Amino acid sequence: MMNCSATADEPVDLVYPHLDSVNSRWFFFDSASRPFGLVNLSPDTGLGGAWGSGYRYNETEVKGFSHVHAWQLSAVSMMPISSNQDIADIKQDYFSNFSHDTETVKPGYHKLHLDRYNIDVELTSTTRVGFHKYDYPKGQPQQILIKLGGEMGPSKFGHGEAHLISPTAIAGYVTNQATHRRPRPSKVYFHAEFKQKIADISAWRNGKIEPNVTGTSGLDAGLLVSFDSKGDAPSEQLMKVGISYVSEENAYANIATELPHWNFKKVVTDSKHDWNNWLSKIKVTGGTQQQQQRFYTDLWHALQGRRIISDANGQYTDQTGTRAIVKQLPLDSHGVPLFNHHNSDSFWGAQWTIATLWPLAYPKVASDFTNSLLQYHQDGGIIPRGPSGGNYTYVMTGASSTPFIVSNYMKGIRDFDVELAYTALKKNHSADGIMSRAGYEHFTQTGGGMQHYLEKGYIPYPLSETESLYGNHRRGPGQTLEYAFQDHTLANFAASLDKKDDDIYYRARSKNYRNVYDSESGFMRPKNVDGTWQTPFDPYQYENGFVEANPAQGTWNVAHDIDGLASLMGGKDILISRLEAAFETAKKQGFTSGTAHADESLEEFRRTPINYGN
Structure with a gap:
């Protein structure tokens, strides 16, 4: 607080x-x-x-x-x-x-x-x-x-x-x-x-x-x-x-x-008090009344999307297999469920935003989410990145639950089976895990490009003709950067658990972002299966190798190694100059690609270097 x-x-x-x-x-x-x-x-x-x-x-x-x-x-x-x-x-x-x-x-x-x-x-x-x-x-x-x-x-x-x-x-x-x-x-x-x-x-x-x-x-x-x-x-x-x-x-x-x-009337009053107690976890002063309204409205939205799907008695429906099965969450000595089971929209975008909020202001919620994700692993064999009604959805790309679970552990939220979590996350970062699946790739494991990532250190764009038949969001360089960051978080988890060999292995993988940086253009750039760069190349072309983004935006997605990115660009002064120029250009465009998600694909909105809208 x-x-x-x-x-x-x-x-x-x-x-x-x-x-x-x-x-x-x-x-x-x-x-x-x-x-x-x-x-x-x-x-x-x-x-x-x-x-x-x-x-x-x-x-x-x-x-x-x-x-x-x-x-x-x-x-x-x-x-x-x-x-x-x-x-x-x-x-x-x-x-x-x-x-x-x-x-x-x-x-x-x-x-x-x-x-x-x-x-x-x-x-x-x-x-x-x-x-x-x-x-x-x-x-x-x-x-x-x-x-x-x-x-x-x-x-x-x-x-x-x-x-x-x-x-x-x-x-x-x-x-x-x-x-x-x-x-x-x-x-x-x-x-x-x-x-x-x-x-x-x-x-x-x-x-x-x-x-x-x-x-x-x-x-x-x-x-x-x-x-x-x-x-x-x-x-x-x-x-x-x-x-x-x-x-x-x-x-x-x-x-x-x-x-x-x-x-x-009592329920209305109780609900108001309930919301006020949750929102009061963070108190802000200063600014205008409108700014404070915006803050608490956004915080209110942050406390909604991961809906509970378990009942008051702790029963829930497992839909990770071929048929629906009613199961029971673990109970405490008083018969109260130890945690709630949850739906979730994608952790893909949330790993940069509200997923960082929950463990800081709402540690019990972060604990519930972690145990819920592990319940999915125990039921279906994979930690999800956006389950719905007990189903896996394979929404978006990567292993976006990894940063969330690791962050909780690093902040002292450890009331979950840590070894189970680590084993499950390692599987997610393998050819048998969720990294191997592109968006909504329910029945195959090719669209994630994981074999290329493991063998070549990058994911081609486009994939080979047979691999590109399944899944959405198959955007090689964007996926490469995403996987590298998530590997970095798993390396930190391994280091904390004194798993030295794994730390070395995943930390090396976290440098894979360098394999899609093109020094000639100065951008992260799509690379073909044979290792050649995409030609011609337009860094402002929407979804040109990046999920719901363009290469100019995606180039900055190296949060775990800014010094390394600066070195690739020619030094910190050059990085700062380029970033400043990107913000100045985006300022003229309102820092968004239009006013709706659908606008991003329109020619008049898509050529922006910074897009806060997505």
Whole structure:
């Protein structure tokens, strides 16, 4: 913690949740959730695709309130409506306009008004349970639409199921079909408990309408749940939705453990306090109010993406093999899980940013992440670099979990099996490990170029014709620099464990970046399989041997040996002069390649020497 005096506002009050929500993606925006929560409940204004979906500020319609906004995963959209139309018409047209003028968004809480139905909606959550509060117009129909099929963000849904299990409860599951990134389907289970009794259920599935049912099962399925709205029936409806990757029973158990009451206001207050406690780990003063808002908003975002996937009892679903298997995390003497199991977007970019934050400000989280990564190794044989729903995704390139685990050890976070971790990381840095796989290379081990790296000390660009058939991001010199840095961190780990031979071996590999430096051009440059340089060569050509970057940007990726890079360039003065010139040029371009990830490939944005946007 930085011991500075407190600001006038509590950190939680300085968070601006709408920041960057205009150009968002499925798992970016958050409102009704807890730090790293399994449940991430919020309105969806966009449904199609991972990049243009979720809560998008400039979209004018709410299309449902879904409970999982995670890396390659979504689940269980529910929408309160008030309509006298037939279910066949409702399911085709139920979206509602809303206005930001009547909206309140805070960490752990979201409130808005559905203009079409005149319904006030409030949302909050615990770690694994979404909590809804709907205020319907008095005397008008009170209904909730539960969507089990279709598409939400990164996922298209397969078989879904929901059934009545009591007068006030419905349980079931949705199936996230496999994606290019997540190769196995993933089920997400739910248990929905209502404060008022259910009066009627209608359903649809496979294009057929089914009135007066107790459930449904099939493709493109859903339910319309109705409640009594006549006479003195209350206009307020409360709903608790437990979520689990394991079973309906565990979804219910998560409710029993985390939310056994119906006090909505208490959960809102508890969530605010929870967020404030996490954000207060770092205190800042000085600057403007806007700068402090930006800091705590960014810190709030840093406490979201690595979603929990284990239940309150420590059970989780292992999807690293050919079939899904329910397993149990280790428990302490009181039956409490020793750590949470997590999803994760790529550690590829995070190794330079938020992965350095967690062990400093949130050591328990860093410990959980480390033990979670080792659990994947024990289950599937490899430490991942971005798992999703218990699946390996092989997102991006390299062994980007290595710097994170080594950093934790160096900072004294050692409540994990150190020898197991070291053995697992060594495997990741071999031809049998994750370094051998390019992005999303699920079933082969060629796109990572590891054989070339081990034999030649660099990865060619392009790879040979047969090797380049599989995987994304096959960018030889960029991968070479990345592997060299990660080898450096593994060498440091070996030295700390007094493994002298390994230290010597990996430290030598960490110098491989020199093999792709071209002294004539002054840049890291693509090298062919036969050892010749790429000709012609343009250092500002986007993705010319570098992942989501150009050679001019990638040349600086030698963080572990700046003196060595300076020597290659002709001395420190030359390095400093070149770096200064790169920043001066990039300053004119706003230090980014446009305003969105997609802009980087456009000619007018791609020729920049520094890109903070990626």
